[in-house]
Amino acid sequence: MKFGVVTFPGANCDYDAYAAVKHILKEDVEFLWHKSEDLAGCDVVILPGGFSYGDYLRAGAIARFSPIMDKVIGFARSGGLVIGICNGFQVLTECGLLPGALIRNSHLRFSCKFVYLRIENDTTSFSNAGRKGDILKIPIAHGEGSYYNFDGDIKQLEDRDQVVFRYVDRGGRITAEANPNGSINNIAGVINREGNVLGMMPHPERAVEDILGSIDGLKVFESLRSTVSKLKLVS
Amino acid sequence: MGDKKKAIVYVRLKDGVLDPQGVTIHKALMQMGYKDFLSVRSGKFFELEINANGAEIDRQIDEVCSKLLSNPVIENFSVEKKG
Numbered sequence: 008m009k010f011g012v013v014t015f016p017g018a019n020c021d022y023d024a025y026a027a028v029k030h031i032l033k034e035d036v037e038f039l040w041h042k043s044e045d046l047a048g049c050d051v052v053i054l055p056g057g058f059s060y061g062d063y064l065r066a067g068a069i070a071r072f073s074p075i076m077d078k079v080i081g082f083a084r085s086g087g088l089v090i091g092i093c094n095g096f097q098v099l100t101e102c103g104l105l106p107g108a109l110i111r112n113s114h115l116r117f118s119c120k121f122v123y124l125r126i127e128n129d130t131t132s133f134s135n136a137g138r139k140g141d142i143l144k145i146p147i148a149h150g151e152g153s154y155y156n157f158d159g160d161i162k163q164l165e166d167r168d169q170v171v172f173r174y175v176d177r178g179g180r181i182t183a184e185a186n187p188n189g190s191i192n193n194i195a196g197v198i199n200r201e202g203n204v205l206g207m208m209p210h211p212e213r214a215v216e217d218i219l220g221s222i223d224g225l226k227v228f229e230s231l232r233s234t235v236s237k238l239k240l241v242s
Numbered sequence: 243m244g245d246k247k248k249a250i251v252y253v254r255l256k257d258g259v260l261d262p263q264g265v266t267i268h269k270a271l272m273q274m275g276y277k278d279f280l281s282v283r284s285g286k287f288f289e290l291e292i293n294a295n296g297a298e299i300d301r302q303i304d305e306v307c308s309k310l311l312s313n314p315v316i317e318n319f320s321v322e323k324k325g
Contacts, residue, residue, distance in 0.1 A: 065313055072310070101313065108315040115262050155259060155316060189260065 008235045009035040011049030013079070013095075015070045016041065020056035020092065020212060027212040028053075032228045041073040050235045051088045052079055054095025056148070056210055066109065066151045067097030076102060088132055088231060089204045093149055096196075096206030105199055105206045106164065107156035109149075113189025117150040121220065122187050124172040124195050124209060125179055131198050132234035133205040134171050136226045142179050143172075143223035145209040147187055152208040154190035154197070161191055172196035172207055245294040248324040249303050253312045254285040294325070 010028045014021045021038065028036040037047050046052060059070035070076070076098070083089045083104050091099040099105040112118060121144055129139040137143070156164070164170055172195040176185040186193045188208070196207030211224030255261050261283050268282040288311055292299055303321055312319040 064310070068310065068313065100315070106315075108313055110259065110316060111262050113260060113262050115266055153260075157258075189262075 008051075008232065008239065009037060009047070009049045010051045010053060010231075011037050011039045011046055012053045012055055013039045013075055014041060014055075015057065015059035015073060015094075015098075017059045017061055018055050018057035018094065020094075020210060023210070024053050024055045024092065024212040027215045027224070027228060031215045031225065032232060034232060039075060041070070041075050043075050044078055046075075046078050046082055046087075050238075051090065051231050052082060054079070054089065054091040054098050055212070056093030056095060059094055059098065062094075062151070065097075065101065067094060067099075067101040070094075070098045071101040080104060083199075083204050086201070086203050088234065090133060090227070090231070091204075091206040092210055092212065093147075093152070093208055096208055097151065099204060099206045104204045105197060106160055106169075107154055107197065109151050109208070110153045110155045111151050112149070112153050112187070115150075117148075118152070118187045119146070119148040120187070121146050122195075122209060123175050123177055123179075123185065125175040125181075126171070126226075127173050128168045128171045128198070130168075131171055131202055131205065131230070133196075133198065133227055133230050136229035136233060140179065141226070142175065142177070143211075143214075143226060144221040145211055145214045145224050146220075147209045148213075149188070149208055152190070153188040154194040154208075156191065164194075164197060165192065167200060169198050169200065170194050170196070171198050171205060172209070246325065247292045247294040247299070249290045249292055250322040250324065251288040251290060251303075251307055251311055251319055252285060252322070253287070253307075253317050253319045255283065256316055256318055259316045 214224030
């Protein structure tokens with residue numbers, strides 16, 4: 008099993024994601040350069056956090072046209088597992104693999120802190136190591152993380168259980184105070200309809216060791232591992 | 243190289259999309275005493291210099307506006323051509 012971490016110019020969480028997979032999950036992982044046109048046989052592609060191309064124009068708007076993104080889009084369209092974290096989520100909405108958009112935080116400030124997430128759907132390839140209702144403590148670090156979509160599309164996302172993570176308070180309640188950026192319905196992470204592409208603003212790769220303040224982010228990586236293991240058994 | 247033309251592209255947030263920057267600028271105006279300014283919406287503009295002899299230039303301008311300069315999920319654009 009091999010993970011790939013795409014390095015865009017301006018990415019700054021690529022090493023964190025790499026380390027989480029290699030040293031904590033103890034699985035194979037490789038960096039994928041943004042100019043590369045080859046995914047090196049990876050089973051999972053991680054689009055990491057950061058400020059690709061300085062967040063110029065719109066966050067993720069330029070990275071979306073990197074040479075490697077054609078391959079990532081093709082991989083995703085044929086069912087490959089892709090996770091976008093923070094800036095990676097922005098890239099995925101920009102290229103249309105995920106619905107909606109991430110806009111400026113409603114309070115305009117860059118937010119860097121631990122938040123609580125509730126698993127809303129535990130049947131996905133990215134959350135099946137947890138249980139619905141589990142509360143995860145995972146940090147955020149973004150200025151443009153307010154999830155936006157039109158009412159009808161939000162309803163469709165909710166009806167189809169595509170909201171995988173939601174910002175909640177420590178007790179698991181959905182409140183305005185627990186919403187760090189003004190996201191509609193406290194949405195922190197969404198999955199595509201086919202279930203193989205997930206985007207989330209919080210950083211699971213920054214919550215994989217006690218020394219980091221939480222190990223709850225491991226749930227995401229463990230879910231991916233168990234999904235890939237099952238896929239490999241079948242094939 | 244032939245003649246140059248210019249296209250000015252304006253990108254605006256769609257109605258209903260929250261514009262925290264505009265809201266904050268409006269608050270500042272209120273604080274400064276400009277009470278007759280009812281709201282502010284912020285946006286972007288781009289000045290594109292274009293080879294006037296390029297083929298299908300209008301279609302291309304439209305294409306770059308919807309593919310790159312704006313995000314159709316949250317933004318509208320308009321183009322003003324000069325020269």
